[in-house]
Each structure stands twice: as C-alpha cells, then as structure tokens.
Amino acid sequence: xxxxxxxxxxxxxxxxxxxxxxxxxxxxxxxxxxxxxxxxxxxxxxxxxxxxxxxxxxxxxxxxxxxxxxxxxxxxxxxxxxxxxxxxxxxxxxxxxxxxxxxxxxxxxxxxx
Amino acid sequence: xxxxxxxxxxxxxxxxxxxxxxxxxxxxxxxxxxxxxxxxxxxxxxxxxxxxxxxxxxxxxxxxxxxxxxxxxxxxxxxxxxxxxxxxxxxxxxxxxxxxxxxxxxxxx
Numbered sequence: 001x002x003x004x005x006x007x008x009x010x011x012x013x014x015x016x017x018x019x020x021x022x023x024x025x026x027x028x029x030x031x032x033x034x035x036x037x038x039x040x041x042x043x044x045x046x047x048x049x050x051x052x053x054x055x056x057x058x059x060x061x062x063x064x065x066x067x068x069x070x071x072x073x074x075x076x077x078x079x080x081x082x083x084x085x086x087x088x089x090x091x092x093x094x095x096x097x098x099x100x101x102x103x104x105x106x107x108x109x110x111x112x113x
Numbered sequence: 114x115x116x117x118x119x120x121x122x123x124x125x126x127x128x129x130x131x132x133x134x135x136x137x138x139x140x141x142x143x144x145x146x147x148x149x150x151x152x153x154x155x156x157x158x159x160x161x162x163x164x165x166x167x168x169x170x171x172x173x174x175x176x177x178x179x180x181x182x183x184x185x186x187x188x189x190x191x192x193x194x195x196x197x198x199x200x201x202x203x204x205x206x207x208x209x210x211x212x213x214x215x216x217x218x219x220x221x222x
Contacts, residue, residue, distance in 0.1 A: 103158050
C-alpha cells in the first residue's frame with residue numbers, strides 16, 4: 001500500500017522559511033515523479049512543483065518560482081519542499097502526491113504575523 | 114501557464130447521469146494531457162477517481178468513467194448517489210507542468 005506522510009508545516013511569519021518533508025513507502029520511490037500540490041483554505045487545488053525520479057527534471061508553478069525548491073533523497077524515500085520568502089498567499093495545506101494519484105494527508109502551512 | 118476550465122456547478126438527480134468536462138485554453142484536450150479527475154468532500158483529502166483519461170483505481174466506484182468528449186476531458190457519473198455530492202477537480206499536464214481546473218461543485222438533488 002502506498003503511503004505518503006507529510007511533515008514540517010506550521011506557523012511562520014511573512015518573509016520566513018519552512019521546509020516540508022514527505023516520507024514515502026509502499027512504492028519504488030526512486031522510479032516515480034513526485035509532486036507538491038497545495039490548497040488554500042476554502043479554495044481549489046493548485047499544483048506547486050514536480051521532480052523527476054532521479055531529480056534531473058524539475059518544474060515549478062509561476063507563483064513559486066524563485067522562492068520554492070523541490071528536492072528528493074531516493075536513499076531515504078523522502079521528498080522535500082524548501083519554501084523561502086513566504087507570504088500570506090502561501091497559506092495552505094500542502095500535499096505530497098505521486099502518480100497514479102496517491103495523496104498524503106497534507107501538512108498545514110500558515111503564514112501570519 | 115494554461116488555464117483549465119470546468120463547470121463551476123452542476124446538479125444531478127439521484128439515479129441520474131451527469132457529465133463534467135475539463136477544457137484547456139491552449140486547445141483540444143487529448144490523451145497527451147493525461148487527464149486526471151479527483152473527488153474532494155469537505156474536510157477530506159482529494160481522492161483520485163480517474164487517471165490518464167480513463168483509467169480507474171481499485172477504489173473508484175464503477176459508476177464513474179473518464180473519456181475525451183468534444184475536445185475536452187470528461188467525467189461521467191451514471192447512477193448518482195447522495196454520497197457523490199462533492200467538489201470534482203480535473204488536472205491536465207501541459208508542457209511538463211500540471212494545471213488544475215477550478216473545480217465543479219456537484220449537487221445530488
């Protein structure tokens with residue numbers, strides 16, 4: 001059974017940084033593209049970033065380019081999202097996802113002073 | 114990035130059939146967009162119903178199906194149940210990036 005467990009969310013001040021982690025199990029992690037998706041309170045789903053199985057190909061949504069960095073550690077079956085210069089618009093539940101359509105439970109990031 | 118469009122809301126009668134669609138601002142949706150469909154109920158994690166146009170998961174109820182229809186991706190619900198009332202999102206892969214639609218609020222009434 002595929003399991004994705006996110007961690008690292010919390011309350012951070014505007015302009016601050018946070019690093020999210022996603023621990024994956026039940027799949028051959030090193031062979032899968034991975035994505036981060038977020039959902040602001042009461043809003044729709046928004047794709048954030050994706051990384052190829054070996055880390056050689058990375059894509060970002062325009063809204064986070066230059067501020068967020070996705071990475072992975074295939075030896076530890078972990079996915080990461082380093083988020084810098086956070087603003088109120090980044091407040092959301094952040095989900096780790098893997099095809100074909102498995103989701104973690106999400107971790108809440110709140111950006112507020 | 115491209116804009117993906119969905120009907121903001123739809124209503125279906127219990128036992129009825131409804132089709133939700135997913136269009137792209139860049140042109141016709143094809144299998145090369147690898148359309149995904151998700152169901153989300155309030156307070157819950159999104160659940161994947163359909164992937165790669167028409168593939169179902171083991172947990173996808175048989176009353177849901179995916180297809181391409183008139184240049185759009187489509188999700189058809191045949192035999193709606195009250196528990197199908199939810200928000201439905203589609204996702205398309207566009208130029209290596211992923212784009213979600215704004216969601217369709219489906220009411221079973």
